[in-house]
Amino acid sequence: MLSKKAKYALKALLYLTKNKDQGLVLISDIATEERIPRKFLEAILVDLKTQQILHSTRGKNGGYALAKDPAQISVGNIIRMIDGPLAAVPCVSHLYYRKCDECQDEATCEIHLLMKKVRDATAAILDTAYLTDLQKINQILSEQSENMG
Numbered sequence: 001m002l003s004k005k006a007k008y009a010l011k012a013l014l015y016l017t018k019n020k021d022q023g024l025v026l027i028s029d030i031a032t033e034e035r036i037p038r039k040f041l042e043a044i045l046v047d048l049k050t051q052q053i054l055h056s057t058r059g060k061n062g063g064y065a066l067a068k069d070p071a072q073i074s075v076g077n078i079i080r081m082i083d084g085p086l087a088a089v090p091c092v093s094h095l096y097y098r099k100c101d102e103c104q105d106e107a108t109c110e111i112h113l114l115m116k117k118v119r120d121a122t123a124a125i126l127d128t129a130y131l132t133d134l135q136k137i138n139q140i141l142s143e144q145s146e147n148m149g
Helices: 004-018 027-034 038-050 075-083 110-126 131-148
Strands: 054-057 063-066
Touching: 004 027, 004 038, 004 063, 004 075, 004 131, 027 038, 027 063, 038 054, 038 075, 075 110
Parallel strands: none
Antiparallel strands: 054 063
């Protein structure tokens, strides 16, 4: 399950993607527009800055901006940065692999085989979805909504 922290990180990054031509964006603007508690958002943005996804400037004209092209920031990588592995069990994780204590043979373990398929499908979707893709989806849905109303 996607944690609130990861969801808020994605929402903040999407906001920064939409406003990337604006330059530095204030935390208060992101918090207000995306309905994210400010203190929680501050901690998330610091984590993303540490991971070199964002850069910031302090002071009167300070704020946050993307440090990378949003077309190169995958949803899968953001979720891993915030929540850890995509895999539901450690024995199928690429980056955080750990053998299950109770498993005798991963090659014949039905749970392992199923969870590997789940991990592969999840990673295939999330690792090929970039911030710009999500922004485009939002624009299409907004245009469809306007045309219907």
